[in-house]
Amino acid sequence: xxxxxxxxxxxxxxxxxxxxxxxxxxxxxxxxxxxxxxxxxxxxxxxxxxxxxxxxxxxxxxxxxxxxxxxxxxxxxxxxxxxxxxxxxxxxxxxxxxxxxxxxxxxxxxxxxxxxxxxxxxxxxxxxxxxxxxxxxxxxxxxxxxxxxxxxxxxxxxxxxxxxxxxxxxxxxxxxxxxxxxxxxxxxxxxxxxxxxxxxxxxxxxxxxxxxxxxxxxxxxxxxxxxxxxxxxxxxxxxxxxxxxxxxxxxxxxxxxxxxxxxxxxxxxxxxxxxxxxxxxxxxxxxxxxxxxxxxxxxxxxxxxxxxxxxxx
Amino acid sequence: xxxxxxxxxxxxxxxxxxxxxxxxxxxxxxxxxxxxxxxxxxxxxxxxxxxxxxxxxxxxxxxxxxxxxxxxxxxxxxxxxxxxxxxxxxxxxxxxxxxxxxxxxxxxxxxxxxxxxxxxxxxxxxxxxxxxxxxxxxxxxxxxxxxxxxxxxxxxxxxxxxxxxxxxxxxxxxxxxxxxxxxxxxxxxxxxxxxxxxxxxxxxxxxxxxxxxxxxxxxxxxxxxxxxxxxxxxxxxxxxxxxx
Numbered sequence: 001x002x003x004x005x006x007x008x009x010x011x012x013x014x015x016x017x018x019x020x021x022x023x024x025x026x027x028x029x030x031x032x033x034x035x036x037x038x039x040x041x042x043x044x045x046x047x048x049x050x051x052x053x054x055x056x057x058x059x060x061x062x063x064x065x066x067x068x069x070x071x072x073x074x075x076x077x078x079x080x081x082x083x084x085x086x087x088x089x090x091x092x093x094x095x096x097x098x099x100x101x102x103x104x105x106x107x108x109x110x111x112x113x114x115x116x117x118x119x120x121x122x123x124x125x126x127x128x129x130x131x132x133x134x135x136x137x138x139x140x141x142x143x144x145x146x147x148x149x150x151x152x153x154x155x156x157x158x159x160x161x162x163x164x165x166x167x168x169x170x171x172x173x174x175x176x177x178x179x180x181x182x183x184x185x186x187x188x189x190x191x192x193x194x195x196x197x198x199x200x201x202x203x204x205x206x207x208x209x210x211x212x213x214x215x216x217x218x219x220x221x222x223x224x225x226x227x228x229x230x231x232x233x234x235x236x237x238x239x240x241x242x243x244x245x246x247x248x249x250x251x252x253x254x255x256x257x258x259x260x261x262x263x264x265x266x267x268x269x270x271x272x273x274x275x276x277x278x279x280x281x282x283x284x285x286x287x288x289x290x291x292x293x294x295x296x297x298x299x300x301x302x303x304x305x306x307x308x309x310x311x312x313x
Numbered sequence: 314x315x316x317x318x319x320x321x322x323x324x325x326x327x328x329x330x331x332x333x334x335x336x337x338x339x340x341x342x343x344x345x346x347x348x349x350x351x352x353x354x355x356x357x358x359x360x361x362x363x364x365x366x367x368x369x370x371x372x373x374x375x376x377x378x379x380x381x382x383x384x385x386x387x388x389x390x391x392x393x394x395x396x397x398x399x400x401x402x403x404x405x406x407x408x409x410x411x412x413x414x415x416x417x418x419x420x421x422x423x424x425x426x427x428x429x430x431x432x433x434x435x436x437x438x439x440x441x442x443x444x445x446x447x448x449x450x451x452x453x454x455x456x457x458x459x460x461x462x463x464x465x466x467x468x469x470x471x472x473x474x475x476x477x478x479x480x481x482x483x484x485x486x487x488x489x490x491x492x493x494x495x496x497x498x499x500x501x502x503x504x505x506x507x508x509x510x511x512x513x514x515x516x517x518x519x520x521x522x523x524x525x526x527x528x529x530x531x532x533x534x535x536x537x538x539x540x541x542x543x544x545x546x547x548x549x550x551x552x553x554x555x556x557x
Contacts, residue, residue: 010472015472017472068476069471071453072450072451075445094437096453096454096471096472097471099429099430099437099441099453099454100441100451100453100454101441102438102441103410103436103437103439103441103442103445104441104442104444104445105445106406106407106438106441106442106445106522107407107410107441107442107443107444107445110520110522111522112405112407112522113406113436113438113522114523115406115435115436115438116436125526127529130434130435130528131330131432131433131435132432132435133531134530134531135330135332135528135529135530136528136529136531137434137525137527137528138526138527138529139523139524139525139526140524142521142522142523142524143522176450177484178450178452178478178480179478179479180476180477180478181466181477181478181479182476182477183471183474183476183477184474184475184476184477191472197557221557245326245350245432246350246351246354246490247490253556254550254556264326264327265326268326271531275550275556277546277550278537288537288539289534289537291534291537292534292535292537292538292554293537293538293539293540293546293549293550294537294538294539294540295539295540295541295542295546301543302546303543305542305544306546306547308543309543309544309546309547310557313547313551
């Protein structure tokens with residue numbers, strides 16, 4: 001009876017979402033009066049830091065065969081760790097890795113999975129986002145072993161202090177038939193799904209040559225840049241910046257949208273943001289209905305003035 | 314090349330989201346149902362392109378009742394050769410995955426394609442579960458898929474970037490943006506779809522692992538606070554929202 005957390009790593013370090021998963025699992029274990037144990041696959045350092053979110057022990061499967069991402073191998077590692085620790089609850093982040101591994105593990109263990117949880121469980125019932133963030137469902141897990149993947153930025157962090165003990169775990173890995181040929185890391189840019197602040201713009205900017213003011217503001221705020229679908233489709237911005245229903249969904253603390261009308265498909269990708277700021281010349285733009293703060297005005301005037309105001313803070 | 318594409322029935326993107334029966338059921342009144350966009354735009358269309366280039370067949374599969382037939386006909390109109398509907402209630406993702414795996418393991422498909430998630434439950438679960446149940450590789454969130462003989466070269470999204478991988482058939486893939494461009498069925502396709510085979514097979518014995526107890530809507534936004542100047546906005550973001 002313990003909580004097992006899969007904490008993901010990238011380039012030898014734990015990811016931001018790994019700490020989010022640890023935070024969720026640590027709080028859950030504390031509530032249940034049990035132990036939170038993390039499992040890490042592949043080479044990674046700084047694992048004892050997981051202790052600051054209530055993790056008492058980290059099982060480290062330090063096998064070079066796990067350095068390239070392979071969900072089948074990771075599912076095998078987590079299943080092994082669950083069996084070793086006797087964990088009855090297994091936590092993932094609902095990110096690219098969690099989406100690949102948690103379903104495999106669910107089928108492997110015949111354990112119920114709630115994907116995209118937004119709150120700690122209430123007994124066996126877990127709240128998750130559905131209908132692209134337009135509603136929530138209360139889902140009961142009816143199996144003895146439970147798997148929960150946590151939507152990023154949905155639970156406040158509770159730092160407990162402390163350091164986790166790191167133990168090596170050896171797991172015999174299955175061969176899986178997937179060969180990695182090339183890894184394309186966007187290492188120079190801040191990952192859009194991990195950014196706390198996102199500055200986004202749409203067709204209202206009139207052309208790709210005007211994105212300098214978006215990038216300048218983002219740089220000053222330590223933010224990632226994003227765009228609406230039409231802007232990606234006509235090639236003003238790269239596709240990987242497109243947020244919305246068909247692009248990627250983000251949940252930053254602050255989302256600043258300039259010159260985006262706020263079609264329902266765009267809102268579906270950003271409505272999990274904590275604070276939404278909308279800048280649009282059209283007072284009837286639907287995005288204002290979803291905004292916390294709005295300026296009816298021209299992005300060409302407002303964005304440079306925001307940059308100046310932030311610099312003088 | 315024998316290709317299976319899994320399609321889900323989903324409410325139209327612009328449908329009003331409301332609930333009935335004491336907030337335990339999605340209110341379908343007046344809701345238009347569509348093929349889940351990721352299944353249609355990315356998985357189905359790429360499957361058809363591969364068939365057109367390499368020969369073979371594309372079968373679409375849906376787990377659901379007769380109310381799924383209109384969206385299955387739509388997939389046939391876009392170009393799938395035939396369709397299978399497993400006549401079962403979609404109680405949860407694991408149950409649906411077991412239905413598909415139990416059927417597909419006897420059929421010898423080279424690949425099973427699905428969208429990256431449905432736009433109603435947003436779970437991203439079923440394809441990965443099928444892969445585990447059938448003990449085959451699973452490539453999630455793929456944005457490119459090319460075939461050369463039995464070897465697939467696939468680009469997929471990972472944390473902080475993308476990777477290119479190779480895998481031999483059979484495999485299971487979930488498709489994301491970039492995989493293909495949406496196709497609109499033409500009149501010939503729509504006419505042909507009426508006579509293409511749609512086989513209904515009974516549900517197999519399987520258990521589910523989760524139950525939905527109820528739904529809630531997010532609290533309404535307290536309303537947009539309009540400000541006149543950028544300076545005022547920045548001050549509010551710093552002092553009131555504490556977001557910068």
